[in-house]
Amino acid sequence: MTLRVYDSRRREKVEFTTLEAGKVKMYVCGVTVYDRCHLGHARCYIAFDLVHRWLEHSGYDVHYVQNFTDIDDKIITRAIDTGRDWQEIVATYIEAYYEDMDALNILRADAYPRCTDYVEKMNLITQSLIDKGNAYVADDGVYFHVDSAAEKYGQLTGQNIEAVLGGAGGRVTKTGLTKRDHKDFALWKSAKPGEPTWDSPWGAGRPGWHIECTAMSMDHLGEQFDLHGGGEDLRFPHHEAEIFQGECHSGISPVVTHWLHNGFVNIDGEKMSKSLGNFWTVNEILAKVDPHVLRLALVNAQYRSPIDMNEQLLGDAEKNYQRILSAYRDALKAWGGSALDTLTPLPEGDVDSPNQMLRSLAQMERYAEGFARAMDDDFNSREAVAKVLVASREIAKLLSGLDAQDSESCGHFATIWLEEFAGQVLGLLPSRETALAESSEDSARAGRIIEITGRVDELLVLREAARAGKDWSTADAIRDELKQMDVVVSDTAEGPVWDLAD
RNA sequence: GCACGGGUGACAGAGCGGCUAUGUGCGGGACUGCAGAUCCUGAUACCCGAGUUCAAAUCUCGGCCUGUGCUCCA
Known part of the structure; x- marks a missing residue:
């Protein structure tokens, strides 16, 4: 079976390939650390956690890099509003990020670079872009000149320059102080009073937003890598800016083989936003529901589909989680932890057998295949969850009416099945100890x-x-x-x- | 305006040329003093029109409706 993924740049499902056999270099845009993580962040990082887990399950050696944006307008604003030092704010929310993501059973990336550690590297790239004629120095900073590589414009959104100009009306005719063109974006922003600054060949200031991901991905993964992820809102302009910067700097195209973008989360049918008052942070939700339940609710959708979060969805997730957990508990109990070499080998399953155990074993194999097929089809975790649910039911049938020996063997089989698919890949199982405890509470x-x-x-x-x-x-x-x-x-x-x- | 997605049973939402998706809810049954849980089982689908095909929810064309994005945003 081969893995197929939807690449936003080619705009179709393509066979997943890697630059180096057996190895995946993967970068996902991280958070700007100025506030607690919300449901949308959870969705994004769970989506790419699934990508991470499935690639590893498929035998790839994955090198996963995710950044922290630790200098940005929003951080500066938060510092001014709260009277706290900006670095203190950054430290607080990086810690909060790990707390939330660990709770959601998201595997850690291999590296979490912070952009303020890469200012010098960003400036080297900026200088190279100036030298190559792709960027220019203005009075208030350095800008990337989009028209210098116009053929790259709109590759992730299917738009072209004329179309955007035509549709955006008056908004886009307003350029910055000395920007040559409205489309150009900042690589370096000259210092403003009261803001943190770094030195550069163009005077004191701070880096633009887009250049950080180029500098960090290039430093960790090289000038070309296999997979780049992020929320769909980042397709334009952020990821297009990365294409401009990376490819103009290195002269190599494409900088990224597969661009993956996850869909958004709505709340009760409305876009989640602070002004609507439906802004759910991860820690608020986790005060009310088990992290596995939230994770299941978010995994129970293909990563590109929008999710409409509401009470019913969480309620369904709660019930489904209990069903899976109960199957896991039954399997563990039936197995009883006996040493593997004492278990009797299981016979081959047979769908047509009059024997329930043989039929169930055959069904479980089919569900396992269906699970893999679903995940190989652009990480269709919803379909995969459906397989786990029917398998959970099948486990009850499998374990009923067995003698002691078969019960141990089948219990072990079911345990391994669930741990592989529901646990290792979907991240939906607690530890054996927790599952076995009569209640999973504190x-x-x-x-x-x-x-x-x-x-x-x-x-x-x-x-x-x-x-x-x-x-x-x-x-x-x-x-x-x-x-x-x-x-x-x-x-x-x-x-x-x-x-x-x- | 441009771009990208959708329209599937009461609801959420897979499938995307022939095969029961799944879950909740609903009906019937088992178990039951009651309640709950569990199990078995059933019913209800594929926006409209035309076309391609032995066969279309699935492909093509047209129409209608709808979501999102278009330089704050995961």
């Missing part, structure tokens, strides 16, 4: 359970006696009493089970 909750277990068991014995005598009013009264203790009782075929209410 230790305070566990402590509470231990504390009340004796009393609850006493009451349940009384209630069972009442039920046996068909004394329903007493039975219900006891259940009410347990409810006062936050205990929820469910009667099952194996007798009553209880848990703390959420």
Whole structure:
């Protein structure tokens, strides 16, 4: 099977290729660290986490670089507004970024370069662009002259210069102080009072936004690399600027083989924005739902589709997560952790067999193939999640009515299946220990359970006696009493089970 | 205006030439004192029109509707 990905530059699904066999050089635009991460960031970095994980699962050696933009107008504004030092703000939100992304089970990239460490390298590229006639020095900085490489314009958006001029009306005729042309973008911004500055051949100032990614990707990955990702809003102008800068500087095209852009997140059908008051930060959501649930909600969509986040979506994700988790728990219990060399080998699955176990084993193989096919088709994680869900159901069938030996072997098989696909690739499983714990809640909750277990068991014995005598009013009264203790009782075929209410 | 996406059952949303998507919700059943959970099972689709084809939700053309972007933004 071959992996196919949608390349925004060629605007079609293409076979995934690498410059060096077996190795993937991958760069994803990171955050500007001036505030907490919101749902859109979570979506983006989960999307590329999936790309990262699937490439590794497919056998590639992935080198993943993601930057932090640690100097920018928004950071300066935040510093002025809060009276804090800009570097302190940067440090705070870089830490917050790691906290949020770790919670979402996003694997760390191999490097997290910060743009302020690359000012000198950016300036070398800028100088080279000036030397080659692609950039010019103006009164308020250095600009890239887009018309110097007009054929590269609009490659990620399918637009051309005339079209944009025609459609944008009066807005684009306003140029900067000494910009030659409205399309030109800043490589270097001359110092303004009160702003942090660095030295450059063009005087004190700070770098423009686009040049940082060119400098950092080139430093870490070279003049050409395999995959560049980011939110779809970055296609234009940010990523087009990277094409201009990188390719004009190196003379090599294309700078990036595959451009991948993830879709946006809407809230209740509306664009997420601070002014609408529907701006959800990651840590706010994680105060309410399990990180795996949020992750599932976001993975349950192909990365290019927009996601409409709402209560129902989170509710569905919660239920689906419980289903997967419960299958995982059942599998772990059935296996029981027996050493692999003591397990009896499983027979070949057979869809047509009258034997349930053989049928289920065959089904599980099919779901595994379907999962891989889905991920190979431009990382269609939604389809992949569907396979995990049907497999979770199949696991219940597989594990029912087995003798002890088969149960261990099938339990192990199901455990490995889920850990490979739901765990390793989709990142949706907690640790074995957590899954096995009766509840995945924190230790305070566990402590509470231990504390009340004796009393609850006493009451349940009384209630069972009442039920046996068909004394329903007493039975219900006891259940009410347990409810006062936050205990929820469910009667099952194996007798009553209880848990703390959420 | 230009560009790029969409229009699938009650809802969300896959599939993109022949094969049950999936999940929630809904109906029936098992289990049930009640409640919940679970399991089994069922029903409801492919915007409109024309064309290509043995076969179209899937390809082509036209129409209608709709989302997003167009230098703050993941």
